[in-house]
Amino acid sequence: MVQKSKPPAAANQPERRGEPERRGEPKRRGRPRAYxxxxxxxxxxDLFRKQGFAATSLDDLSAATGxxxxxxYGAFGDKRELYIKSYQRYREEAGASMVEIFRQEMPLRQRLERIYASALDIYLSGDTGPRGCFTVVTAASEAVGDPEIxxxxxxxxxxxxxxFASCFRRAKEKGELPESADPFALAQIASATIHTIAIRSRARVPRKELEAIVKGAIDVMVGVEV
Amino acid sequence: MVQKSKPPAAANQPERRGEPERRGEPKRRGRPRAYxxxxxxxxxxDLFRKQGFAATSLDDLSAATGxxxxxxYGAFGDKRELYIKSYQRYREEAGASMVEIFRQEMPLRQRLERIYASALDIYLSGDTGPRGCFTVVTAASEAVGDPEIxxxxxxxxxxxxxxFASCFRRAKEKGELPESADPFALAQIASATIHTIAIRSRARVPRKELEAIVKGAIDVMVGVEV
DNA sequence: CGATTTTTGTACCATCTCGCAAAATAATCC
DNA sequence: GGATTATTTTGCGAGATGGTACAAAAATCG
Incomplete structure (x- = not known):
């Protein structure tokens, strides 16, 4: 029941002991954390993504986190709070890789390809099976009943x-899309494509097929002519 | 703990007592079912759609079914079997209303509009909140871990x-779509649109917004020009 | 060193979980 | 009517569940 049997001896923590711990916490007072x-x-x-909220017990979480x-309980609150914090973490991670792609300068088609490739990486990762999109999974389960979630x-x-909308708007300004293109409608299709591969990935549809779906959708969106 | 307090006195059962019970079961032998x-x-x-598999207890099911x-247990087997039978039932119901629309003769746009309207009816129904698409919900939860599901x-x-593919293929044959149209790619977008509204409905996005998404997607699919 | 503070580990609780066995009940069959 | 059959009912039991109380442990502070 320990995360790293030995007390934290500056093994792989980013910054510790020596520097003041980040935001001016010179020294922690009591017994040091084992995690x-x-x-x-x-x-x-990881666990929540794999099993969902209801199917994940505190024992599971305890075992997984060490x-x-x-x-x-002391660190994260009850199970629901932990789920919420986990979701926020997911958003930070998934968001970061997306923002990166949205920021760089590149042709529309390439940008879309990279976004979907990144999404597939996230959805298909996991040693015991594809974990899908946590937003989609949460929407399907807890979102109906819990206003905060x-x-x-x-x-x-x-x-x-x-x-996506701003992405298409920019592309239109740069002349990559016809004047008649509706960035908002295109964005909905782009999002829908994200959602469909998120769903299908959970049903273990192989990556090749998901990539084919993505390719078809991109063709339509960039207007290869339907 | 009864479904209809009085023993089944031919109240609203489709066919009972008089006709041989469907497939030649002349008379049930023992104590009659109370349900x-x-x-x-x-x-x-209904319950499974609302709460999902893991969050629904046998007591919940017992209370709901009477x-x-x-x-x-005797009628449906264990919880998982009941879930599977429930899903099959869902597919029958949802499928039936769809098949009806796919069969009738009508212009492509109108067909799509009807399909999505019917889908929204299904997804948004439910007295305690929108129930979404059971296929999508199941994909997001049980599908990863259970091969049969x-x-x-x-x-x-x-x-x-x-x-959807056959729908677009037909439309193309009838000249409603340009020769260059790819029925398969369009079908993926049509499915993706189903999935996105299924997801969003669970997040309680109001029907108006979902209808706007559908309209935008249809415009793109029937080629109002992107 | 002893006091203080924070975290850990064990143990516990009340509740719920699923599944099942045994007995009661109600119908048909002879 | 009695036997048979099928279903309902009650209730149990072993285990899991989410959450918490409490004492021991491990660090800093004075």
Whole structure:
């Protein structure tokens, strides 16, 4: 029940002991933690993505994070709070790789290809099976009943819509799309394509097929002529 | 704990007592059932759609169906089997309304409009909140871990793809689409649109917005010019 | 060193979980 | 009517579940 049996001896923590711990916490007072909250949250996220909220027990989480129940509770709150924090972490991670692609300068087609390739990497990763999109999974399960979670999911969905919309708007300005193109409608199709590969990845549709779907959708979106 | 307090006195069962019960079962031998398997399965489906597999307990199912646990077990098997039977029921129901639309003769645009309207009806129904698409919900949750369920989900996904593809193929033959149109790629977009509204409906996106998404997607698919 | 503070580990609780066995009940068959 | 058959009902039991109390452990502070 330890994350790294030995007490943290500056093994692979980014910064520790010597520098003041990030935001002016000169020294922690009591018994040191046996876990690294960040990596524990990552493990929890992995589990939640694989099994969903309801099917994941505190024992599972305890085993995966290497923290025992009370520590889990103290660090993240109850199971629901941990789920929420896990989702936020997911958004940060997934968002970061997307933002990178949205920022760089490149032709529309290439940008879309990279976005979907990155999405597929995320959805198909996982040693025990594809983990899909956590936003989609959460939408399908907890979002209906839990207003706070629903709000986060909605934020995720509309965030993607907006990113795609601005992407198509830019492309239109650069003359990559005809004057008649509707960036908003295209963005919805782009998002829908994300959602469909997220769903299908969970049904273990092989990457080749997902890539074919993506290719077809891109062709339509950039107007290879339907 | 009864479905209809009084023993079945030919109240609303489709066919009973008089006619031989469907497939030559002249008379049931022992104590008569206090429940109607069909309506019980419907109730179970409702619950599963609302809460998902893991979050639905046998007690929930027992209360909803009006059958006590052992009866449930005897009629449908364990929870997983009941889930599978519920899913099959869902597919029958949802499929039926779709097939109807796919069969009738009408212009492509109108056909698509009707399909999506019907889908929205299904996804947004439910007294306690939108229930979404059971195929999508199941894909997001149980499909990864359970091969049998996954196979059913895959069947549902590809079934929709094929229906849409044949729909576009027909439209192309009738000259409603340009010669360059790719029915398969269009079908993927049509399915993706189904999936995106299924996801969003679970996040309680209002119907108006979903209809706007559908309209935009249809415009692109029938080639209003992107 | 002893006091303080923070975290850990064990153990526990009340509740719920699924599945099943045994007994009661209600119909048909002879 | 009695035997047979099928279903309902009650209730159990072994185990899992989410959450918490409490004492021991491990660090810093004075």
């Amino acid at each position: 690294e909250p960040d990596i524990a949250l990552g493990k929890a996220l 923290m025992n129940r009370p520590s889990l 629903r709000a986060m999911v909605l934020d995720g969905l509309t965030g993607l819509d907006k990113a | 109607e398997p069909d309506i019980a399965l419907g109730k179970a489906l 059958m006590n646990r052992p009866s449930l 996954r196979a059913m989900v895959l069947d549902g996904l590809t079934g929709l793809d094929k229906a």
